Amino acid sequence: MKKTKNIAELQEIARRMRIDVLKMIHLAGSGHPGGSLSAADIIVSLFFSIMNHSPEYKKLDARDKFVLSKGHAAPILYAVLAECGYFPREDLWTLRKLDSHLSGHPYAPSTPGVEVTTGSLGQGLSQANGIALSDRLDKHDTNVYCLMGDGEMQEGQVWEAAMSAAHYKLGSLIAFLDGNELQIDGWVKDIMNVEPLDKKWESFGWHVQRINGHDFTAIMGAVEEAKKVKDKPSMIICNTVKGKGVSFMERLAKWHGTAPNSDELRRALAELGAE
Amino acid sequence: MAVELSLRDFYGKTLVELGKKNPNVVVLDCDLSGSTRTSLFAKEFPARFFNMGVAEQDMIGTAAGLAAGGKIPFASTFAIFATGRGWEQIRQSVCYPQANVKIVASHGGVTVGPDGPSHQAGEDVAIMRAIPGMTVIVPADAYDTAAAVRAAEEFTGPVYIRLTRDKFPVIYEESRKFEIGRATTMKNGSDVTFITCGLMTHAALIAAEKLTQLGKSAAVLDMGTIKPLDEPAVLKAALETGAIVTAEEHNIIGGLGGAVAEAVSGNVPVPVVRVGLPDQYFSSGTPEELLEAAGLTPEHLVEAAMRAINLKRGGKA
Numbered sequence: 192m193k194k195t196k197n198i199a200e201l202q203e204i205a206r207r208m209r210i211d212v213l214k215m216i217h218l219a220g221s222g223h224p225g226g227s228l229s230a231a232d233i234i235v236s237l238f239f240s241i242m243n244h245s246p247e248y249k250k251l252d253a254r255d256k257f258v259l260s261k262g263h264a265a266p267i268l269y270a271v272l273a274e275c276g277y278f279p280r281e282d283l284w285t286l287r288k289l290d291s292h293l294s295g296h297p298y299a300p301s302t303p304g305v306e307v308t309t310g311s312l313g314q315g316l317s318q319a320n321g322i323a324l325s326d327r328l329d330k331h332d333t334n335v336y337c338l339m340g341d342g343e344m345q346e347g348q349v350w351e352a353a354m355s356a357a358h359y360k361l362g363s364l365i366a367f368l369d370g371n372e373l374q375i376d377g378w379v380k381d382i383m384n385v386e387p388l389d390k391k392w393e394s395f396g397w398h399v400q401r402i403n404g405h406d407f408t409a410i411m412g413a414v415e416e417a418k419k420v421k422d423k424p425s426m427i428i429c430n431t432v433k434g435k436g437v438s439f440m441e442r443l444a445k446w447h448g449t450a451p452n453s454d455e456l457r458r459a460l461a462e463l464g465a466e
Numbered sequence: 467m468a469v470e471l472s473l474r475d476f477y478g479k480t481l482v483e484l485g486k487k488n489p490n491v492v493v494l495d496c497d498l499s500g501s502t503r504t505s506l507f508a509k510e511f512p513a514r515f516f517n518m519g520v521a522e523q524d525m526i527g528t529a530a531g532l533a534a535g536g537k538i539p540f541a542s543t544f545a546i547f548a549t550g551r552g553w554e555q556i557r558q559s560v561c562y563p564q565a566n567v568k569i570v571a572s573h574g575g576v577t578v579g580p581d582g583p584s585h586q587a588g589e590d591v592a593i594m595r596a597i598p599g600m601t602v603i604v605p606a607d608a609y610d611t612a613a614a615v616r617a618a619e620e621f622t623g624p625v626y627i628r629l630t631r632d633k634f635p636v637i638y639e640e641s642r643k644f645e646i647g648r649a650t651t652m653k654n655g656s657d658v659t660f661i662t663c664g665l666m667t668h669a670a671l672i673a674a675e676k677l678t679q680l681g682k683s684a685a686v687l688d689m690g691t692i693k694p695l696d697e698p699a700v701l702k703a704a705l706e707t708g709a710i711v712t713a714e715e716h717n718i719i720g721g722l723g724g725a726v727a728e729a730v731s732g733n734v735p736v737p738v739v740r741v742g743l744p745d746q747y748f749s750s751g752t753p754e755e756l757l758e759a760a761g762l763t764p765e766h767l768v769e770a771a772m773r774a775i776n777l778k779r780g781g782k783a
């Protein structure tokens with residue numbers, strides 16, 4: 192895949208990806224717009240400017256890999272994979288339908304570009320660690336990226352995996368935390384506080400940065416920084432806005448898992464400047 | 467007395483053999499590598515051994531990731547922790563995507579003994595069997611274990627192999643080949659068939675001899691693979707002997723007995739008398755005491771066989 196560091200170009204891709212996400216979820220009649228939109232700029236940065244990947248590569252080739260641990264953000268991953276040519280864009284409109292290869296949550300055997308299967312929160316980081324260990328055994332000079340949610344931090348397995356990534360000095364592992372401060376039932380701090388996240392990850396032996404997760408320059412810079420750290424896994428905590436890009440969806444728990452109806456879709460697409 | 471050999475010793479030795487043959491074989495454990503004998507592999511191949519600490523969920527997930535990278539992970543700990551603590555990870559990260567992960571657990575059943583019910587797994591087969599896409603194997607002795615572990619390495623897809631703490635009497639030859647999904651006829655008979663797994667296959671062979679003295683002819687079918695069940699073999703036994711006794715060192719609910727009853731009931735509905743652990747927690751004790759308390763002895767199997775034979779003649783249970 193050709194990579195770009197051009198911010199305007201990345202912004203334009205992210206705008207189109209947000210449009211696709213909303214159309215997909217509207218057509219499916221269900222799905223998770225909030226956490227797809229908050230993660231959009233991170234995932235676009237990874238696939239269009241950071242990762243060495245290509246639909247042409249074979250499964251066991253040396254290549255960078257991405258694990259979407261917060262699997263409910265599948266729509267944004269699917270939109271990006273289609274844009275990268277892993278499968279035709281028309282497939283996006285079959286999301287969540289019987290016989291579609293685009294399941295409600297990422298399913299590795301059916302969807303090209305999906306590395307492991309997620310959807311049950313807390314299980315992605317362990318799998319990312321396993322991939323990183325496998326790549327190390329194969330002497331691949333590659334990176335594994337993993338995106339988690341802040342509500343997901345409440346799962347115990349995340350901290351088991353945090354320990355083992357540090358114990359095995361997985362410097363090739365770079366994790367992102369989509370810090371949108373919301374989960375399903377409300378604000379993370381009210382449901383079950385997870386802060387101070389930077390201190391937690393640091394104390395677990397990780398290299399930690401905190402950035403604005405909607406700033407492409409910051410995202411690319413943080414990954415550059417993380418790559419310099421060879422003996423520790425890296426956590427990039429991203430301050431994000433749930434529902435980012437659609438004013439009436441922003442910072443509302445309601446839009447975690449609600450599909451926009453026709454009118455809401457029209458208003459959202461207008462805001463995003465859809466043709 | 468038959469020779470007794472440790473299943474887990476043979477697991478550890480076989481892992482080393484596979485490790486030499488295939489560089490993709492990797493092993494994970496949760497701080498029980500001495501007990502599960504994965505320590506033998508760890509010593510030989512330290513770079514391919516991952517001790518995950520006391521963190522079973524993470525071990526299963528990490529194994530799934532290693533499998534995604536083309537490795538063949540064997541993940542081991544005690545049966546209750548592997549299947550219980552890691553159940554949802556096994557379901558979501560391993561079986562649903564058909565990750566090539568082998569879970570080999572020691573310390574199944576009550577023969578765990580003095581550690582008590584917290585460490586005695588009576589439900590592991592049932593909860594593994596309930597997961598679509600899982601292959602479930604319960605070897606009957608040490609040679610069977612080695613053969614099953616080799617078969618699991620050659621097989622592509624998730625496998626659960628249940629081992630024990632205790633040594634078992636040897637009933638197979640060292641040259642044993644394990645065919646996943648195929649039962650093994652240990653003895654022919656005409657009045658009743660014992661369908662068994664694990665330690666109970668040996669017990670059934672003794673029971674069958676005792677039955678001969680009582681003028682009854684019992685067949686013994688070792689069902690090393692609980693899932694996928696060898697249905698043709700089960701139905702053939704039902705047709706030929708007209709009565710079945712299942713026996714397993716596992717809860718009476720959901721294990722081998724359940725699987726056989728499910729197969730028989732819709733096809734060749736003959737009496738199936740199930741022998742297994744009563745649906746309860748036991749206590750500390752010696753393996754022998756616990757097997758006696760649970761009714762898992764050759765004597766109990768003889769009784770069960772007589773009951774099954776009586777039922778097939780229209781008698782009351």
Ligand SMILES: Cc1ncc(C[n+]2csc(CCOP(=O)(O)OP(=O)(O)O)c2C)c(N)n1
Nearest residue numbers: 226310311312340341342343369373374375
């Ligand atoms: C193990 C598990 N429990 C519950 C759920 C249901 N669930 C889906 S999303 C979610 C909240 C996640 O919050 P967060 O991680 O902050 O995600 P984001 O805000 O980025 O969408 C929950 C509880 C799940 N998918 N997995």
Ligand SMILES: [Mg+2]
Nearest residue numbers: 341342371373
């Ligand atoms: Mg959140």
